Amino acid sequence: MTGVPRVAPAPPPADLPVDLRRIELLCARLRPEDGVELERVDWAIGKLPRAEGWDNALWPVGRLGGHQLVLRVARREASRALLAREVTVLRRLRGLGTQLPMKVPTVLATQDDAVLVPWIDGVTAAEAGPEVRLGTAQALARMLATLHSGPGPEVGHNPVRGVPLSTRAAAFDADLDRAALDPDLKHRAETRWRTGLAAALWDGRELLLHGDPHPGNVVVPAPGAHGGATLIDWGDTTRGDPASDLGGLLLHAPSAQLLTAYREAAAWTGIDEEAVWEALEARAWAWATRLALLLITAYPPEHELGSAGHRLLTS
Numbered sequence: 001m002t003g004v005p006r007v008a009p010a011p012p013p014a015d016l017p018v019d020l021r022r023i024e025l026l027c028a029r030l031r032p033e034d035g036v037e038l039e040r041v042d043w044a045i046g047k048l049p050r051a052e053g054w055d056n057a058l059w060p061v062g063r064l065g066g067h068q069l070v071l072r073v074a075r076r077e078a079s080r081a082l083l084a085r086e087v088t089v090l091r092r093l094r095g096l097g098t099q100l101p102m103k104v105p106t107v108l109a110t111q112d113d114a115v116l117v118p119w120i121d122g123v124t125a126a127e128a129g130p131e132v133r134l135g136t137a138q139a140l141a142r143m144l145a146t147l148h149s150g151p152g153p154e155v156g157h158n159p160v161r162g163v164p165l166s167t168r169a170a171a172f173d174a175d176l177d178r179a180a181l182d183p184d185l186k187h188r189a190e191t192r193w194r195t196g197l198a199a200a201l202w203d204g205r206e207l208l209l210h211g212d213p214h215p216g217n218v219v220v221p222a223p224g225a226h227g228g229a230t231l232i233d234w235g236d237t238t239r240g241d242p243a244s245d246l247g248g249l250l251l252h253a254p255s256a257q258l259l260t261a262y263r264e265a266a267a268w269t270g271i272d273e274e275a276v277w278e279a280l281e282a283r284a285w286a287w288a289t290r291l292a293l294l295l296i297t298a299y300p301p302e303h304e305l306g307s308a309g310h311r312l313l314t315s
Helices: 022-026 077-096 132-150 165-179 183-198 241-251 258-265 274-297 304-314
Strands: 056-064 067-074 107-110 113-118 208-209 219-222 239-240
Touching: 022 056, 022 067, 077 113, 132 208, 132 219, 132 241, 132 258, 165 183, 165 274, 183 274, 183 304, 208 274, 241 258, 241 274, 258 274, 274 304
Parallel strands: none
Antiparallel strands: 056 067, 067 113, 107 113, 208 239
């Protein structure tokens, strides 16, 4: 493939201060969640962040019960609302008392534009080997089925997730041109997209969606370590058509069997109707193709996310 970047994109510049002074001030003003005793924290605020993404910086601040804690701090004005939405959803999931098929981040305390959480050790599913990716994809299928089937908080709508495919047509065409796929792959991508566009629109209730469950947003234990996978980055949570979440699921392991695993675990009204399911499958593959094009036009082929996009398009 040509027309793809040679290096991974750098995060946009921060427009909020993320420095030691701000971290110390936020830690001093944290509001603990119910049952959390901040007096038990062994505070040891680091001089630099442990990790930094597009929206947030993760700053080491101490330990609680032997676990490393990090303060997740908004680094951009635009990410403030996303962080607040994430806290709302994670609180609701914790309050349901339901055993989830995957782990989610634990909110320990909050402050304006910041959340105190335990550090999650491991690597992303995108970095894991094929066998781990497949097992993780199966767990994610059940996780999304549980999320979609249950009640959830009212959250704002995401303009690019859970929406009708037709609203993303211009973006699809632009990325398809940029990707410069060979003729066979381009034909396959166009066919999947057109099939999804032609499928019946979602007319069920607006389901609660993760919004962005791609392989970079699932953390699995590092090789040789034990434990389950964790679904992270809930800032894009929204309500609507589950097809966009299923498109993200297919990036983990592009197979019809994975969608079947989701169907067997889901319990929302209409899931058992063949016409509803066939239309959802078509839209899910269209969304997967859309997301794969996003990945290969943002990341080089050797990057794990660029690789995930390539696997989907060639499946």
